[in-house]
Every structure is written in structure tokens, then in C-alpha cells.
Amino acid sequence: MIIPLDQRGLRDETVTVKLEARRVGIRYHRQRTGDELVAVDGVDLNVSQGEFVSIVGPSGCGKTTFLNAVDGLIPIASGSLLLNDREITAPGPDRAMVFQQPSLLPWRTVTGNVIYGLEMQRRAGRESRDTAKRLIDLVGLGGFADSWPSELSGGMQQRVNLARALATDPELLLLDEPFASLDAQTRETMQQELTRIWGETRKTAIFITHDIAEAVYLADRVIVFTARPGRVKLDVKIDLPRPRDLRLKREVEFVAYERTIWETIREEVIRSETLRPRAVA
Amino acid sequence: MTGTGQADPYETIATPAEPEWLTRKPADARTGEGRLRGYESKLVGLAAVVIFLAVWQGIGVIRAVWPEGVVIGPFTYVAPTQLFLPSPVEVGQAFGTYARDPKFGRDILTSGQELSFGYLLAAFTAIPLGLLMGWYSRIRYALDPFVTFLYATPRIVLLPLLIIWFGIGVESKVAVVFLGAFFAMVINTTAGVRNLDVNLIKVARSFGASDIQLFRTVALPGSVPFILTGLRLGIGHALTGVVVGEAIAAQFGVGQMMFVAGATFQSSKVFAGLMLIAGAGMLMTFTLQWLERRFDAWRPRPN
Numbered sequence: 059m060i061i062p063l064d065q066r067g068l069r070d071e072t073v074t075v076k077l078e079a080r081r082v083g084i085r086y087h088r089q090r091t092g093d094e095l096v097a098v099d100g101v102d103l104n105v106s107q108g109e110f111v112s113i114v115g116p117s118g119c120g121k122t123t124f125l126n127a128v129d130g131l132i133p134i135a136s137g138s139l140l141l142n143d144r145e146i147t148a149p150g151p152d153r154a155m156v157f158q159q160p161s162l163l164p165w166r167t168v169t170g171n172v173i174y175g176l177e178m179q180r181r182a183g184r185e186s187r188d189t190a191k192r193l194i195d196l197v198g199l200g201g202f203a204d205s206w207p208s209e210l211s212g213g214m215q216q217r218v219n220l221a222r223a224l225a226t227d228p229e230l231l232l233l234d235e236p237f238a239s240l241d242a243q244t245r246e247t248m249q250q251e252l253t254r255i256w257g258e259t260r261k262t263a264i265f266i267t268h269d270i271a272e273a274v275y276l277a278d279r280v281i282v283f284t285a286r287p288g289r290v291k292l293d294v295k296i297d298l299p300r301p302r303d304l305r306l307k308r309e310v311e312f313v314a315y316e317r318t319i320w321e322t323i324r325e326e327v328i329r330s331e332t333l334r335p336r337a338v339a
Numbered sequence: 340m341t342g343t344g345q346a347d348p349y350e351t352i353a354t355p356a357e358p359e360w361l362t363r364k365p366a367d368a369r370t371g372e373g374r375l376r377g378y379e380s381k382l383v384g385l386a387a388v389v390i391f392l393a394v395w396q397g398i399g400v401i402r403a404v405w406p407e408g409v410v411i412g413p414f415t416y417v418a419p420t421q422l423f424l425p426s427p428v429e430v431g432q433a434f435g436t437y438a439r440d441p442k443f444g445r446d447i448l449t450s451g452q453e454l455s456f457g458y459l460l461a462a463f464t465a466i467p468l469g470l471l472m473g474w475y476s477r478i479r480y481a482l483d484p485f486v487t488f489l490y491a492t493p494r495i496v497l498l499p500l501l502i503i504w505f506g507i508g509v510e511s512k513v514a515v516v517f518l519g520a521f522f523a524m525v526i527n528t529t530a531g532v533r534n535l536d537v538n539l540i541k542v543a544r545s546f547g548a549s550d551i552q553l554f555r556t557v558a559l560p561g562s563v564p565f566i567l568t569g570l571r572l573g574i575g576h577a578l579t580g581v582v583v584g585e586a587i588a589a590q591f592g593v594g595q596m597m598f599v600a601g602a603t604f605q606s607s608k609v610f611a612g613l614m615l616i617a618g619a620g621m622l623m624t625f626t627l628q629w630l631e632r633r634f635d636a637w638r639p640r641p642n
Binding site: 154 | 556563
């Protein structure tokens with residue numbers, strides 16, 4: 059699938075497919091009941107070079123599971139998952155994840171946490187501290203390089219989480235509901251910050267969220283997953299100009315996108331609730 | 340706290356943790372900002388000790404001045420005898436006499452060896468073993484029955500056997516100190532590794548960390564607080580081992596001296612020995628607290 063990228067000034071470049079998911083199925087073995095749970099079933103999805111894709115869907119639809127598989131943390135049961143035409147089997151330096159929880163090492167300073175990924179990939183060197191400093195400034199934490207995570211607020215910790223992922227200079231940035239645990243105001247500030255940072259780095263990114271406005275505001279494309287087992291139900295290209303300002307959220311076009319996606323998810327929620335007895339769901 | 344005040348465009352969200360006046364308890368909040376504030380805890384503690392010693396010495400003074408007892412209305416208060424409760428000054432005098440005794444150096448050396456060898460041996464074996472048990476569940480499954488059995492047994496009851504195996508010299512006491520301190524350290528270290536934050540493990544894995552990297556950067560630093568707790572609990576067990584071990588069979592040692600003094604009704608000398616044992620325990624605790632402060636700089640302080 060080729061997506062016109064004329065909104066982003068990439069007109070003259072050929073669009074290359076970065077991530078290609080073909081009929082991806084992921085199963086879970088549930089320890090407690092001992093049965094198999096199909097989390098994701100037949101996901102078809104292409105993500106192009108430099109594209110920002112948001113994935114939304116009803117809770118428990120397997121969107122985080124899918125992201126974990128792209129990171130290489132869990133194996134897929136069927137189909138194929140290709141990054142630069144190579145099968146994903148394990149975590150690699152070409153991907154980096156921004157986790158839902160800040161998950162910072164409490165015994166390392168901000169700088170120590172930012173270079174952690176580089177260290178694990180045995181790429182840390184003399185220039186790592188400069189890299190860290192540049193990224194700490196980029197995420198707006200200049201002056202906190204030597205602070206401990208416990209001295210930072212939730213929003214600041216998530217900035218470190220993002221800087222840590224960017225430090226490894228991945229080709230594909232994976233974000234798993236990174237703003238879910240933040241309060242509404244901090245969340246909007248972080249959304250604006252992320253568009254700014256993304257504008258400077260132009261990393262190919264997959265962003266998981268359950269917040270529709272957040273998905274539309276950040277992305278070039280919004281993918282809606284069905285209820286479990288998750289697959290792609292809707293693929294919407296977001297034709298809104300960049301750089302984007304938070305005021306965009308009040309515009310008619312924005313609200314129209316939001317509404318289309320909301321209707322689709324609503325359908326899925328109703329369908330899943332009629333299919334499954336409430337007690338189990 | 341850091342960072343407030345400067346012109347930060349994200350200041351509205353970048354509020355670092357909580358202001359100090361919020362986290363402080365109301366009783367503390369009333370305390371003024373005087374110069375002595377930083378020393379407050381030490382000053383109050385010192386004052387309490389001084390008052391305690393004064394009252395204790397006061398009992399001795401009453402005994403010296405009114406050996407027949409003080410009549411207070413219908414009651415007569417007879418101060419306890421020196422055998423029953425020697426005064427702090429008498430304890431000090433007994434300590435002075437003991438310190439000039441040629442046996443003193445021998446006792447200190449013996450008990451010191453038993454304590455330090457036993458304790459350090461326990462620390463250097465229990466921490467690696469605890470880490471292994473926390474990291475590899477198979478090792479834990481295999482060793483759990485032994486650890487549970489021996490931890491539930493008061494290790495002092497092994498002393499008759501240890502004396503048969505190691506004799507009545509320093510070795511049997513090193514063994515009992517070792518066994519006393521070992522289990523608290525193993526159990527806590529294992530718990531430290533078992534209680535690691537799964538999110539941190541996921542982060543390390545996501546960045547492609549090897550098992551060794553994961554161990555070095557997540558498991559080891561994450562279990563340090565637990566290891567230190569184990570070391571601290573071990574101090575009490577180790578000191579019990581020294582004293583009780585020497586009480587049962589020994590030629591030298593502070594514990595041995597105390598029991599001989601007790602059997603010959605030299606209460607002030609018993610107290611002098613008690614001070615030595617307590618002093619050793621406090622010294623070890625302070626050393627550990629210093630270590631804790633070095634390793635735990637990242638931990639938020641409650642006050």
C-alpha cells in the first residue's frame with residue numbers, strides 16, 4: 059500500500075516500506091486457566107519510512123501485544139512480520155520502545171538512564187554523554203541531567219523514557235500508551251512536545267493509545283483494531299497540515315476524523331459485549 | 340528542591356515531586372528553622388542518654404548516702420546493692436580494672452576474631468548464594484528445604500556438635516557466628532532478586548540486554564537494599580553467637596569473661612562486658628548505615 063506523502067514535503071523521495079505485517083497472529087498461553095488466548099489474528103499492516111502511525115482499539119484488543127511482537131519481545135504464532143524485509147525474531151538496535159510506565163532505573167541519574175540502551179547494545183562510548191545531553195535538551199529536560207528519577211514528576215519521567223529510546227537512534231520508534239498515566243493537562247503538553255520532537259527527528263513511529271484525539275493529533279495514519287482477536291478494521295489517513303498545534307483539536311476536520319474513528323470503535327465495543335458474557339469480559 | 344524558579348517553558352508540568360512543606364508531618368512543620376535543626380535528632384538522643392545515666396547514677400548516690408534507705412512518709416526506699424545494680428561510675432571503674440588485666444587483650448582479640456571471621460565469611464558466601472538462588476529457580480528449589488530447616492532451627496543448638504567438630508577454640512565460635520548470620524543474609528538477598536521490578540527487566544530485554552548485563556544493571560543494584568537489610572539483621576545473630584558460644588565452652592573472650600564474672604557475682608564487670616558487646620554491634624551498624632548512604636543516594640528521603 060503506497061500512501062501519498064505530499065503533506066510532509068517528501069514528494070521527491072520514493073516511499074519505502076519499513077514494517078510489513080502479513081496475517082500476523084499472536085497467541086498467549088494463560089497460566090491460570092491453562093488455555094490458549096488468541097490476542098491478535100491476521101493483522102495486515104504496512105508502515106512506510108518516516109511515517110507516524112497510531113493504533114487505537116477497544117481495550118484488550120491486542121494492540122500492545124502486537125507492538126511487543128514488533129519489538130521482538132514476544133514471538134508471533136502465524137503470518138510474517140518484516141522490518142526492512144527481514145523477519146523480526148528478537149529485540150534489535152533498529153527498534154526502541156517507549157514504555158507505558160516510565161520504567162527508569164531508580165539508581166541511575168537521568169543521563170545514566172538515557173545512555174542505558176546504548177550500553178546494553180554495547181555502543182556506549184565517550185560520545186554517549188554528548189548524545190545524552192543533546193537528547194535531554196531535545197525532550198526539554200535541560201538542567202535535570204544529574205537528577206534522580208525520584209526527583210522528577212511523571213511527565214518528566216516520560217520525557218526521559220522517550221530520550222532513552224531516541225538515544226539508540228532506532229529506525230522504528232515504538233510507543234506503548236506513553237501518556238496513559240499522565241493527567242489531562244500534562245498529557246496534552248506531552249502530545250504537543252512529541253509532535254515537536256518527532257518533527258525534528260522524523261523517526262518512523264508506531265504509537266499505541268486508547269485516546270482517539272491523541273491518535274489523530276499525532277499521526278499520519280490511524281489504524282483501528284477490532285475487538286479481540288485484534289485485526290485491522292479501519293485505516294484512516296490523517297490529512298492535516300504539520301506542524302500541528304493543540305488548537306487543531308477544535309477544528310472541524312479534526313473532529314470529523316475523531317468521530318469516524320469513535321463510531322468504528324463503538325461498533326466494536328458493542329459487538330464484543332454482545333459476543334461475550336459480561337462476567338468474563 | 341531543584342529546578343523551580345528558572346524560566347522553564349514547561350514549568351506547569353515540570354513540578355518536581357512535592358514541596359517540602361507538604362511531605363513534612365504537622366508536628367515537624369511547627370519546628371522552627373533554627374541553626375540547630377540539622378542536629379536535632381542527635382541532640383534529643385544525647386539528652387535522653389544523659390538523663391538516663393544521671394538517674395541511674397542517682398540510685399548509686401542514694402545507696403552511698405543512705406545505706407539504710409530513705410524514708411519518704413510511710414515508705415522506705417532502699418537503693419539496690421552494688422551486686423544487684425552497680426552505678427555507671429562503678430561500671431566504668433570495673434572496665435578500667437579489666438582493661439589493665441593482661442587477659443583483656445586476649446579476650447578482645449578472641450571475640451573480635453570470632454565475630455569478624457564468622458560475619459565476613461557469612462557475608463561473602465551468603466550474598467553470592469542468595470543472588471544465585473534468586474536468579475535460578477532450580478537452585479532455589481534445591482536449596483530451599485535446607486535453608487528453611489536451618490533457619491527455623493535456633494543455630495545455637497548446633498553448638499554441642501560444632502564443639503565436637505571444631506573444638507573449644509576460636510573455630511567453633513566462628514562456625515556458630517557464621518551459621519547465625521548466614522541465613523538472614525541468604526534469605527534477604529534471595530528476596531531482593533525475586534522482587535525486581537518486571538518493568539525494568541522488560542526495558543533491559545527490549546534493548547537487547549544479555550543475561551549478564553541484565554544481572555549487572557538491574558538485578559544486582561535492585562537487590563542492594565535487601566542485601567543491606569540482611570547484613571544488618573546478621574549483626575544481631577552474629578553477636579548472639581559470640582556470647583552464647585563463649586558461655587558454653589571457651590577459654591578466652593568477652594562473652595566468656597562475662598559469664599565467669601556473673602558466676603562470681605562481679606556485676607559491674609558483667610556490665611562492662613555488655614558495653615563492649617553493645618559497642619561492637621553499634622560500630623557495625625554505623626558502618627552499614629554509612630554503606631547504605633553510599634549506595635542509596637538515589638532513594639528519596641522521607642525527611
